Amino acid sequence: MRELETLRAAQGDGKHLRVPARTRILEDWLLQSLQSQPSDVTEIQVVSLGSGLDTRPWRLDFPENLKVHWICMDFPDVMDSKKALLRKAGAQCIPRDSPHFMNDCKNSKWPLKLSSWNGLGLDLSSISNRESVEEAARVLEESLIHHTSFDKSLPTVWILEAVLYYMPLPSAEVLLGALACLSRAAITGTLIATCIDTELLEASRKMDAGHIFAQLWYFDCNELLSSKQYISNWNTRREPKTTKDLAKELYNSDTYVALYGGAECAFIADLKQNSK
Numbered sequence: 001m002r003e004l005e006t007l008r009a010a011q012g013d014g015k016h017l018r019v020p021a022r023t024r025i026l027e028d029w030l031l032q033s034l035q036s037q038p039s040d041v042t043e044i045q046v047v048s049l050g051s052g053l054d055t056r057p058w059r060l061d062f063p064e065n066l067k068v069h070w071i072c073m074d075f076p077d078v079m080d081s082k083k084a085l086l087r088k089a090g091a092q093c094i095p096r097d098s099p100h101f102m103n104d105c106k107n108s109k110w111p112l113k114l115s116s117w118n119g120l121g122l123d124l125s126s127i128s129n130r131e132s133v134e135e136a137a138r139v140l141e142e143s144l145i146h147h148t149s150f151d152k153s154l155p156t157v158w159i160l161e162a163v164l165y166y167m168p169l170p171s172a173e174v175l176l177g178a179l180a181c182l183s184r185a186a187i188t189g190t191l192i193a194t195c196i197d198t199e200l201l202e203a204s205r206k207m208d209a210g211h212i213f214a215q216l217w218y219f220d221c222n223e224l225l226s227s228k229q230y231i232s233n234w235n236t237r238r239e240p241k242t243t244k245d246l247a248k249e250l251y252n253s254d255t256y257v258a259l260y261g262g263a264e265c266a267f268i269a270d271l272k273q274n275s276k
């Protein structure tokens with residue numbers, strides 16, 4: 001609310017905040033991605049890394065002809081808090097194919113709108129700091145299989161929303177390579193992600209030590225999309241554009257410009273077919 005008041009005072013009324021705009025853009029892209037699956041795909045999984053407190057499994061209208069499994073990951077303490085908050089809010093977490101589904105559903109204020117939901121508490125650096133992409137993929141797969149319904153034979157949509165640039169570029173590369181490895185069994189995979197632009201990265205580097213965003217980020221969108229692991233594994237389907245431009249283009253909505261300068265860009269990529 002403080003941010004909103006400051007932005008309103010500086011830029012006038014009637015604009016939207018950038019994070020809700022980002023949320024809406026990514027969920028529209030996700031739903032389009034699910035709706036445009038080939039007709040022989042009847043089951044799919046969405047894995048959101050660094051998901052924070054997202055509530056999409058209880059909010060979005062997923063395609064009815066598709067079994068959608070949702071896995072979200074964040075630090076263990078964040079995931080514990082998220083589960084506690086979901087319980088408190090009356091969100092249903094029992095999978096549809098569980099015998100307890102109907103009972104749980106009746107008692108839930110927020111029924112699950114897809115087939116299953118799993119929240120995995122995991123520090124992503126335990127994956128991204130591995131020596132090799134193959135090892136990272138193996139450890140991530142083990143964790144996912146052990147704790148969630150993950151099935152690498154299913155197509156996966158990976159969501160990396162405001163997450164990648166919080167780790168050094170070599171780590172983000174290992175992670176992107178590992179996601180590609182895990183997608184390869186299904187021969188297809190989609191990445192829906194965001195990354196900051198150069199101006200925002202520079203602004204973070206110049207901020208006073210006390211600022212919440214000071215020295216917080218490692219790289220910008222150009223560096224990410226020209227990195228070796230990205231280029232060798234992922235094909236950009238939707239070129240990065242700022243969430244401000246996308247909100248204008250998609251919804252004819254004006255959003256506030258962050259006072260520290262710069263922007264966040266969103267993009268979509270598909271698994272490169274000939275990647276190894």
Ligand SMILES: C[S@@+](CC[C@H](N)C(=O)[O-])C[C@H]1O[C@@H](n2cnc3c(N)ncnc32)[C@H](O)[C@@H]1O
Binds near residue numbers: 073074122123161
């Ligand atoms: C800026 S928030 C974005 C949250 C959410 N994706 C969204 O867009 O609303 C970054 C999230 O990434 C998580 N995160 C950052 N580094 C992480 C790591 N090493 N392991 C797991 N989660 C991490 C944070 O806890 C936080 O929830």
